[in-house]
Amino acid sequence: MRSLLIALVLFLNLAAPAAASPIPKLTPPPAPAVLPDPLGRETPRSTISGLIGALAEHDYDRAAQYFDTPANSNRQRVTAAARARSFQSLLDNGGSLQPYAVLSNEAIGRIDDELPVDQEYVGQITVQGKKVPVLLARAEEDGRQIWRVAPATVEQVAIATRRSSAADSEEDGLVIAGAPLKDWALLVGLGVVIFGGLWMVALLVVAGTRRLVADPASNGLYRFLEAALPPASLLLAVGLFFALAERLPVAIVARQTLLRYTGIVSVVALVWFGLRLVDAIAELAIARMQKRQRRQVVSVITLLRRTAKVLLLLFSGIGILDTFGIDVTTGIAALGIGGIALALGAQKTVENLVGSVTVIADRPAQVGDFVKVGELLGTVEDVGIRSTRIRTLERTVVTIPNGDLSARQIENFAARERFLFNPVIALDYRVSSAKLKEGIAIIREVLRGHEKIAEGARANLAKITERAFNVEVFSYIEVRDFDANVIVREELLLAIVERLEAAGIGLAFPAQTIVFSPDEGPAPLSLRKGDD
Numbered sequence: 001m002r003s004l005l006i007a008l009v010l011f012l013n014l015a016a017p018a019a020a021s022p023i024p025k026l027t028p029p030p031a032p033a034v035l036p037d038p039l040g041r042e043t044p045r046s047t048i049s050g051l052i053g054a055l056a057e058h059d060y061d062r063a064a065q066y067f068d069t070p071a072n073s074n075r076q077r078v079t080a081a082a083r084a085r086s087f088q089s090l091l092d093n094g095g096s097l098q099p100y101a102v103l104s105n106e107a108i109g110r111i112d113d114e115l116p117v118d119q120e121y122v123g124q125i126t127v128q129g130k131k132v133p134v135l136l137a138r139a140e141e142d143g144r145q146i147w148r149v150a151p152a153t154v155e156q157v158a159i160a161t162r163r164s165s166a167a168d169s170e171e172d173g174l175v176i177a178g179a180p181l182k183d184w185a186l187l188v189g190l191g192v193v194i195f196g197g198l199w200m201v202a203l204l205v206v207a208g209t210r211r212l213v214a215d216p217a218s219n220g221l222y223r224f225l226e227a228a229l230p231p232a233s234l235l236l237a238v239g240l241f242f243a244l245a246e247r248l249p250v251a252i253v254a255r256q257t258l259l260r261y262t263g264i265v266s267v268v269a270l271v272w273f274g275l276r277l278v279d280a281i282a283e284l285a286i287a288r289m290q291k292r293q294r295r296q297v298v299s300v301i302t303l304l305r306r307t308a309k310v311l312l313l314l315f316s317g318i319g320i321l322d323t324f325g326i327d328v329t330t331g332i333a334a335l336g337i338g339g340i341a342l343a344l345g346a347q348k349t350v351e352n353l354v355g356s357v358t359v360i361a362d363r364p365a366q367v368g369d370f371v372k373v374g375e376l377l378g379t380v381e382d383v384g385i386r387s388t389r390i391r392t393l394e395r396t397v398v399t400i401p402n403g404d405l406s407a408r409q410i411e412n413f414a415a416r417e418r419f420l421f422n423p424v425i426a427l428d429y430r431v432s433s434a435k436l437k438e439g440i441a442i443i444r445e446v447l448r449g450h451e452k453i454a455e456g457a458r459a460n461l462a463k464i465t466e467r468a469f470n471v472e473v474f475s476y477i478e479v480r481d482f483d484a485n486v487i488v489r490e491e492l493l494l495a496i497v498e499r500l501e502a503a504g505i506g507l508a509f510p511a512q513t514i515v516f517s518p519d520e521g522p523a524p525l526s527l528r529k530g531d532d
Contacts, residue, residue: 035144036144037141037144037146039062039065039066039146041066041146041147041148042107042144042145042146042147043103043104043105043106043107043109043147044103044104044105044109044110044120044122044136044147045100045103045104045105046105047066047136047146047147047148048097048098048100048103048122048136048256049100050066051063051066051149052097052252052253052256052257054066054084055084055088055178055252055253056177056178056179056253056257057178058178060081060082060084060085061077061081063081063084063087063088064077064080064081064083064084065080065148066084066148066149067080067083067084067087067148067149067154068137068139068148068149068150068151068154069083069151069154082161083154083157083158083161086157086158086160086161087125087149087157088252088253090125090126090127090157090160091123091125091252092249092250092251092252093126093249094125094126094249095123095124095125095126095134095252096123096124096246096252096255097122097123097134097252097256098121098122098123099242099259099260099262099263100256100259100260100263101260101263103122104120107145108138109136109138109147115135117138118137118138118139119135119136119137119138119150120135120136120138120147121133121134121135122134122135122136125153125156125157125160127156127159127160128159128160132153132156133153134149134153135149135150135152135153136148136149136150137149137150137151177253177254177257178251178253178254179250179251179253179254179257180251180254183250183251183254183255184254184258186248186250187245187248187250187254187255187258188258190241190244190245190248191237191241191258191262194237194240194241194244195233195234195237198233198234198236198237199230199233199234201233202229202230202232202233203230205225205229206222206225206226206229209221209222209225209226210222210226223280223283223284224277224280226280227276227277227279227280228273228276228277228280230272230276231269231270231272231273231276232269232273234265234268234269234272235266235269235270235273238262238265238266238269241262242259242262245258245259264320267316267320268316270316271312271313271316274308274312275309275312278305278308278309278312279305282301282302282304282305285301286301286302289301358402358406359383359388359402359405359406364410364412365380365383365388365410365412365414366380366383366414367380367381367382367383368380368414369412369413369414369415370412370413370414370482371390371410371411371412371413371414372410372411372413373390373400373405373408373409373410373411374408374409376390376392376398376400377392377393378390378391378392378393378398379391381397383402384402386401386402387399387400387401387402387405388400388402388405413482414482416480417480418454418476418477418478418479418480419476419477419479419482419485419489420475420476420477421453421457421473421474421475421476421477421488421489421492422472422473422474422475423473423493424462424470424471424472424473425443425459425470425471425473425496425507426467426468426469426470426471426507426508427439427468427469427470427471427500427505427506427507427508428468428469428505428506428507428508429464429465429466429467429468429469429508431469431505431506435503435504435505436461436469438503438505439469439471439500439503439505440459440460440461440471442496442499442500442503442505443459443471443473443496443500444457444458444459445499446492446495446496446499447459447473447475447492450488450491450492450495452477452478452479452488453475453476453477453478453492454475454476454477454478456475456476457473457474457475457476458473458474458475459471459472459473459474460472467508468508469508477489
């Protein structure tokens with residue numbers, strides 16, 4: 001008995017640590033990854049694209065999987081394939097599907113229509129003479145959301161099949177890419193006729209306008225028509241083709257395929273229109289700026305022209321890739337990140353470009369103007385996209401980045417409408433008061449008698465110094481050219497000197513008189529100093 005108790009105590013002591021140890025938590029296995037749908041039914045666009053592809057190959061078993069109908073037994077699968085075949089027949093005979101670019105490429109479909117969020121309108125078929133909408137329904141299958149032809153549309157297809165007495169027949173003639181050759185030829189011929197007719201009309205309008213205007217190269221209306229009508233005719237042809245193709249009794253495969261890639265033609269037409277319009281506007285603006293001798297504006301127009309073309313080509317490339325079903329979201333995000341990095345790396349370049357726009361918009365200086373920028377004096381030789389070149393008085397060339405130039409104080413001497421004539425004429429201090437008044441009157445007469453002196457000119461005794469009477473002249477010379485100002489200034493000064501000299505009034509010059517007393521030296525002597 002005692003041995004049994006000892007064994008029981010030893011067993012409890014050994015079991016106690018195990019009972020006290022925490023029980024490890026079991027990590028749940030990760031949820032299995034949801035694989036993409038092998039039939040590509042994630043969005044309404046991909047669903048219709050896959051369905052058309054299956055119908056083009058006459059693979060009705062695969063096409064049946066795009067319908068929300070049971071297909072568990074062989075009989076149900078045969079019925080579903082028959083529904084897919086009947087659906088194709090209804091589309092070929094008066095039915096239509098929305099163009100590829102119009103269909104939503106989002107997993108949730110369009111949310112701005114009046115349908116429930118799990119339904120999507122994609123086209124229409126004719127059942128018993130009535131237009132019936134073709135709807136897609138979103139449902140879950142194997143843990144993923146997919147889009148299929150809605151049960152309501154499948155039911156309408158079944159009704160049309162039961163009421164139709166004509167048996168399905170194979171296409172007559174040669175079949176190419178899932179549609180008869182005659183249908184392809186009919187659609188392509190329609191497009192050629194529409195575009196050819198509109199192209200001829202555009203050429204006639206341009207030729208007639210050219211004969212009516214006197215100077216086609218500088219006429220804005222002619223340049224606009226010449227640039228816009230050819231691509232506009234192509235764009236209008238695309239719209240007419242979309243409208244007429246849906247009314248033709250052709251196979252849905254041929255119609256939907258051509259309508260899909262006609263979207264690329266519309267993008268090309270828009271880009272073509274944009275490029276020609278940009279060229280026409282830029283050339284017209286350049287011609288006008290060259291007549292006004294504004295070369296710096298021509299540089300900016302050229303830069304804007306190239307930038308607009310690059311943006312047009314970039315967005316058109318994105319649209320074409322999207323038409324081919326290539327996801328461009330990642331590429332756009334990469335372009336955005338690359339653009340930010342480029343902007344950070346080229347910060348000074350962007351600053352100079354913005355400065356160029358500021359300099360050209362404000363026009364503080366033109367080519368040929370004599371300006372003062374800070375402590376720099378010179379003539380503007382060129383205002384470029386990145387910098388401005390100034391020829392200094394020492395005939396050197398200084399290049400100033402436009403970002404710095406736009407932030408500096410610019411004094412433009414060429415913008416003056418008149419020049420200040422403000423000399424101080426010093427009359428000899430030994431003249432009498434009468435002669436002083438006569439001298440001032442002479443200066444005023446000279447100012448009033450010159451045709452280039454503006455009204456309001458004045459000459460007054462401003463200051464009496466120990467050596468001269470200072471007469472200050474304040475007037476404006478009404479000329480714009482600096483060289484003409486120099487000539488008029490010289491004429492005025494010479495006229496003043498000649499009139500004063502004729503009146504016996506001398507001009508002052510530095511002089512000093514030293515008077516000696518009789519006991520210290522000779523008679524008073526006047527010592528005159530010349531300029532050093």
